[in-house]
Amino acid sequence: MVLDLSTATDPPSTPGEPAGSPAISGKEVLLAAAVGLLLAVATNIPLLPHLSTHVPIGLSDPLLQAWQVAWNGHALLHQPAHPFDTNAFWPLKDTLAFSDALLGYAPLGLIGSGVTAAIVRYDLLHILSSALAYVGAYLLARELGVRPWAAAMAGVAFAYAPWRFSQANHLNILSSGGIPLSLFLLVRGAKRGRPWQVFTGFLVATWQVSLGFVLGLPFLYLLAGLGVLFGVRLVRRPRPSIRRSVVIAGAVGAAVLVSTSALLALPYARSADLYPEATRTVAEVEFFSTPKRGFLAAPDGNLVWGALTRPMRDRLPWPNEQTTFPGVAIAALAAVGVVRGRHRAVALGLTVVAAGTAVLCLGFHLVNGVLGYRVLYEYMPGWDRIRVPGRLMVFTTLALALLASMGADHLLQRRRGSGGGALAAALAGLVLIEGVGILDVRRIPEPPADLDRLEAPRLHLPMSAPNVFMLWSTEDFAPIVNGHSGIVPEQVQRAIEVSVTFPDAASVTYFRDVGVGTVVWHRALAEGTLWAAAGERPVDGLDLCRRVTAELVIFELGGDGAC
Numbered sequence: 001m002v003l004d005l006s007t008a009t010d011p012p013s014t015p016g017e018p019a020g021s022p023a024i025s026g027k028e029v030l031l032a033a034a035v036g037l038l039l040a041v042a043t044n045i046p047l048l049p050h051l052s053t054h055v056p057i058g059l060s061d062p063l064l065q066a067w068q069v070a071w072n073g074h075a076l077l078h079q080p081a082h083p084f085d086t087n088a089f090w091p092l093k094d095t096l097a098f099s100d101a102l103l104g105y106a107p108l109g110l111i112g113s114g115v116t117a118a119i120v121r122y123d124l125l126h127i128l129s130s131a132l133a134y135v136g137a138y139l140l141a142r143e144l145g146v147r148p149w150a151a152a153m154a155g156v157a158f159a160y161a162p163w164r165f166s167q168a169n170h171l172n173i174l175s176s177g178g179i180p181l182s183l184f185l186l187v188r189g190a191k192r193g194r195p196w197q198v199f200t201g202f203l204v205a206t207w208q209v210s211l212g213f214v215l216g217l218p219f220l221y222l223l224a225g226l227g228v229l230f231g232v233r234l235v236r237r238p239r240p241s242i243r244r245s246v247v248i249a250g251a252v253g254a255a256v257l258v259s260t261s262a263l264l265a266l267p268y269a270r271s272a273d274l275y276p277e278a279t280r281t282v283a284e285v286e287f288f289s290t291p292k293r294g295f296l297a298a299p300d301g302n303l304v305w306g307a308l309t310r311p312m313r314d315r316l317p318w319p320n321e322q323t324t325f326p327g328v329a330i331a332a333l334a335a336v337g338v339v340r341g342r343h344r345a346v347a348l349g350l351t352v353v354a355a356g357t358a359v360l361c362l363g364f365h366l367v368n369g370v371l372g373y374r375v376l377y378e379y380m381p382g383w384d385r386i387r388v389p390g391r392l393m394v395f396t397t398l399a400l401a402l403l404a405s406m407g408a409d410h411l412l413q414r415r416r417g418s419g420g421g422a423l424a425a426a427l428a429g430l431v432l433i434e435g436v437g438i439l440d441v442r443r444i445p446e447p448p449a450d451l452d453r454l455e456a457p458r459l460h461l462p463m464s465a466p467n468v469f470m471l472w473s474t475e476d477f478a479p480i481v482n483g484h485s486g487i488v489p490e491q492v493q494r495a496i497e498v499s500v501t502f503p504d505a506a507s508v509t510y511f512r513d514v515g516v517g518t519v520v521w522h523r524a525l526a527e528g529t530l531w532a533a534a535g536e537r538p539v540d541g542l543d544l545c546r547r548v549t550a551e552l553v554i555f556e557l558g559g560d561g562a563c
Contacts, residue, residue: 021191024142029135036134036155039432040127043160046439051123052116054441057169063444063467064484065171066122068102070474073109084267088470089483089492090457091515097271098278098485100172100212103264115447118474125171132177133159137398140180141405143188144346149424150409153333156428157401160435163324163393166299168439172215176394178208179219190230193242195249202253206260213268214391217382218357220261222395227254268385275489280387282364285377289363290322290390291315298325301437321388324361326400329430334400336407347406354399361396363389387486404431444471445525448551452476455517455556462522462531463496481516500530503555508542512557519555 055062075083089095134155141154167173182204189197209216297312298305341347456478460469466484521535535553545556
């Protein structure tokens, strides 16, 4: 016997199908994937001709994350037991834990090598992340009982909500498609009594967490909450027990998720002990918390709302992380879904999730966080490592997208027959148009010739461009002092301060004592920085070798003075 998890208002889709679990054919899944990919390509047209030379938005986080994926592939082959000990931030340990690790992309890091492969890989992941977000939300909406055209609304609303464009340079935030996809598999597997679907749902959730804890941590808490609700429902409903095979699959899958998450959390815990800067202070979290006006501010590049919401955006202290405008069309359709959706209990639950996570996005800006975020920050494990509460907007958006699909489903149901398809296309187009923006792409600097032949460990100057040097290090993954992440460890700050006067006796001695083999001054990158004069300063009496090329000045700290 199988426990019936359906609601009374959701009749079977076809004879013999479990109530509340609509038939979804393989053809429909492939069609959803094709639509998701088509939309992802269409919204990234400026990037397509430059997949090997440019990245979206800027040269900061995209280069960091291109390096991360490349490093994860390298570590998978060469040091699988120690992936968090990277070649950057040398000689520090557990440096991959300075930001979201993106370990789930490690297998893709095995494809190709060097700078060009790293950029192509990153750009393709940037595009595919939106496609996966569309497919995951589409399938979850279908499982919640809405029709295909309305489910497409959920996919578009989740993948292209206006606020999401502000995260176009954060692959760890764009990579959120595993959240709705895993929920789809878990719900469908439980309804249909299919152990493999339940287990696969937990595997997808594990992969999502492996990408990073910024989304992975709240997702774990969400799954725990849903698990408690599911357990309570099993106890309270006088129904036959769920199949034993499903229970076993769920238990094993949950064990895989929890054990993997705990294993991934270990280097983050170690880094918190080694580097106090890794723990976010109240003042830091408060600065990055979303002000209430942030929900009325769209990203600068948004085609419809960017200019109109500029007055609100200009009043934000950090607009790149605080423009959380959900979209008028999405909100309106979501309101219809709340009031007129067929599944009232589901709509109520989604409303609670949307409202609750929106409050959490405000962080310490709403009555000093006492309505929720301060409790999470002070008492719940892991929350003191999250810098930007506004990224919880991923969960707000997912809940609104599902509610919007219910609203669209109601409107389409009333418009049966002629005109239904046109209305569906118009609604989806409206949501898409108000969410897309003008994607700016930036060309990456090309690495100097033979850089990978220099003695390591290396220090690159200027230290104001660490992400560039991390990307260039993918040619050989030699140790480099330079590094870029969400935190600046004390040792890195010390290296920055000492390097400003390089080469003088104090800085040469310092870097030689810590083991640096070569200091490389990059002429083009140093212009206008604190390191602009480093390549021209005298080296008499410093017992080092200086070589000059068209692009570089290379200081070898071997100590014998011979070039």
